[in-house]
Amino acid sequence: MSQIGVLPAQSLRAMIAQGAISASSPVEDAQIQPASLDLRLGTRAWRVRASFLAGKGRRVADRLAQFEMHQMNLGAGAVLEKGCVYVVPLMESLALPEGIQAVANAKSSTGRLDLLTRVITDDGTEFDRVPDGYAGPLFAEICPRSFSVLVRPGMRLNQIRFRRGHAVLSDAELSALHDAETLVPGEPVISEGLGFSVDLRPAQGTLVGYRAKPHTGVIDLDRIGAYAPGDFWEDLYSKDGQVILDPGAFYILVSRESVHIPPDYAAEMAPYLAMVGEFRVHYAGFFDPGFGHAAAGGTGARGVLEVRCHEAPFVLEHGQIVGRLVYERMAARPERVYGAEMASNYQGQGLKLSKHFKTL
Secondary structure (H helix, E strand, C coil), X not given: CCCCEECXXXXXXXXXXXXXXXXXXXXXXXXXXXXXEEEXXXXXXXXXXXXXXXXXXXXXXXXXXXXXXXXXXXXCCEEECCCCEEEEEEEEEEECCCCEEEEEEECHXXXXXXXXXXXXXXXXXXXXXXXXXXXXXXXXXXXXXXXXXXXXXXXXXXXXXXXXXXXXXXXXXXXXXXXXXXXXXXXXXXXXXXXEEECCCCCCCCCCEEEECCCCCCEECCCCCCECHHHCEXXXXXXXXXXXXXXXXXXXXXXXXXXXXXXXXXXXXXXXXXXXXXXXXCCCCEECCCCCCHHHCCCCEEEEEEEEECCCCEEEECCCEEEEEEEEEEXXXXXXXXXXXXXXXXXXXXXXXXXXXXXX
16 A cells, blocks of 8 residues: 655655656756655746636636736746736646645745745646646746746746655644654644744844745846845844834745754745734745754754735744644655755755855
């Protein structure tokens, strides 16, 4: 009997070999992560009037014809402008066997640039959800919220995780895992996942976060460590453990807890409560097996929080619960875990901007 759980890298390689995952250009080894597959942008983008889902019995291509404003060739690089919505066919497509479903999410660096990017499918009624047995193309919907970005074919903004069956840990199972593995220091807050809070009282005089500047230049997503943070971000400090979030503003903050994901588990960041306040933690939410794991070079790693305020100013306070980590079993331990024998930009991280910015 096939194992229930999130499929590891070795299973993804088997799916590629069997044709369950195919691509217009051969899948590269660098796309295969411990518990997910990076998805690549194709060669064209459609600027559309509004975000949309295909809906039952309809194809994304037909909806593009309905909402299209203009098309763009990405071959030489093209700017996706702040505040606009684009749809880009992805190089990868799926022919999932029965019993396998998938969920997509933005990659960490994508979320930290406030790039709202979601996967849509033919017949789709939800963003970032690929139903059991789906066969068809994949598309990325991209809406830059804070910064205009320069993109090219092959760039990897989204990732997709495949699973068989229901593998989410119950609260009792999560408590037992914490007792065995110490998922966070101290007493955990467990309610439909592992709660985490915001750190607004770091060492004296140090940053608590960053706020995106409203008028900036373009970020070329291929340029790593190239941009001065001060050209795009304002430093954020707190004297009293409080920060007032401004409506429409985007913030990079950090969790108070150092998180640990054991190698036989994966996790996903999710909202804590829909009505916790007038803000949302914009979650680029996959945490790989081995994140913060001591044997993989980590001693716990704090989660970076991508926060956007809504209609009214909101006071965010030190220690306030802002999200939760939902843990799932792996169907098998990955051949490599996060931080061990592979490049990991964010292992052992604290407060950190995306990899495009210089480290001061």
